[in-house]
Amino acid sequence: MRALCVIPARYASTRLPGKPLADIHGQPMIRRVYERAAKAGRIADLLVATDDARIRDAVLAFGGKARLTSPDHPSGTHRVAEVAAALPADIYVNVQGDEPCLDPADIDRLVDALAAHPDWSLASLCHVCAPEALANPHVVKVVCAHDGRALYFSRAPIPYPREPGPAPLRHIGLYAYRREVLLHLDALPPSPLARTESLEQLQFLQAGLAIGMVRTGTPPGPSVDTPEDLEAVRTLLAPGTENGPAPTGSGACA
Numbered sequence: 001m002r003a004l005c006v007i008p009a010r011y012a013s014t015r016l017p018g019k020p021l022a023d024i025h026g027q028p029m030i031r032r033v034y035e036r037a038a039k040a041g042r043i044a045d046l047l048v049a050t051d052d053a054r055i056r057d058a059v060l061a062f063g064g065k066a067r068l069t070s071p072d073h074p075s076g077t078h079r080v081a082e083v084a085a086a087l088p089a090d091i092y093v094n095v096q097g098d099e100p101c102l103d104p105a106d107i108d109r110l111v112d113a114l115a116a117h118p119d120w121s122l123a124s125l126c127h128v129c130a131p132e133a134l135a136n137p138h139v140v141k142v143v144c145a146h147d148g149r150a151l152y153f154s155r156a157p158i159p160y161p162r163e164p165g166p167a168p169l170r171h172i173g174l175y176a177y178r179r180e181v182l183l184h185l186d187a188l189p190p191s192p193l194a195r196t197e198s199l200e201q202l203q204f205l206q207a208g209l210a211i212g213m214v215r216t217g218t219p220p221g222p223s224v225d226t227p228e229d230l231e232a233v234r235t236l237l238a239p240g241t242e243n244g245p246a247p248t249g250s251g252a253c254a
Helices: 029-037 053-061 076-086 104-116 179-183 192-197 201-206 227-236
Strands: 003-009 045-050 066-068 091-094 122-128 141-144 150-154 169-178 211-215
Touching: 003 029, 003 076, 029 045, 029 053, 029 104, 045 053, 045 076, 053 066, 076 091, 076 169, 076 179, 091 104, 091 179, 104 122, 104 169, 104 211, 150 201, 150 211, 169 179, 169 211, 192 201, 201 211
Parallel strands: 003 045, 003 091, 045 066, 122 211
Antiparallel strands: 091 169, 122 169, 141 150, 141 169
């Protein structure tokens, strides 16, 4: 199955305007995300989908591929859907543009899982939730059926621990979609659950789509949503640190 990796990136950001172009030790963040994603072995192509010529030009300047998309999309998923309508593939992987420590192996895990489960409409990742993050509404939790499909996502701690049970799982916002799902995105009915929790994946569930969850063995790297997050990532990726710039081809966060 042919898989295309798309990095949706918009310039406007409430907490960190121009976030994709934020400098991390001499490189824009979008370049670091792009080069991490490029290390995945199961994708046939990779591009940035953006609403801003400044981001497009920055990607082209380092030799990447980029495509201008509508500025009116309500989410990155809709931006990926615009790409799907123009560039045919079987699977589209949506990589968030604020994940400079992305593990390329996670992209391959999603592509392989979606290819192996024809009954899944899309696939995403999860990992054991650290106890200190359980009550954090910015950390999305997920509960799954025995067959790996998501039952529900929430910002609240789920499941409620009335009795000892399995460790709670946190959702990691990396997705792989089938093309037909993306092409019919606008036809999905409105979702009260998605509006209530401000989680678009609940729209997919409430519409009856099957979301397969793939467990990753490593905790998610830090994402960048605020100026404080950006400074934390700059520290993590500083030259000379354990996770700092590594030789080309290394699997380290670089």
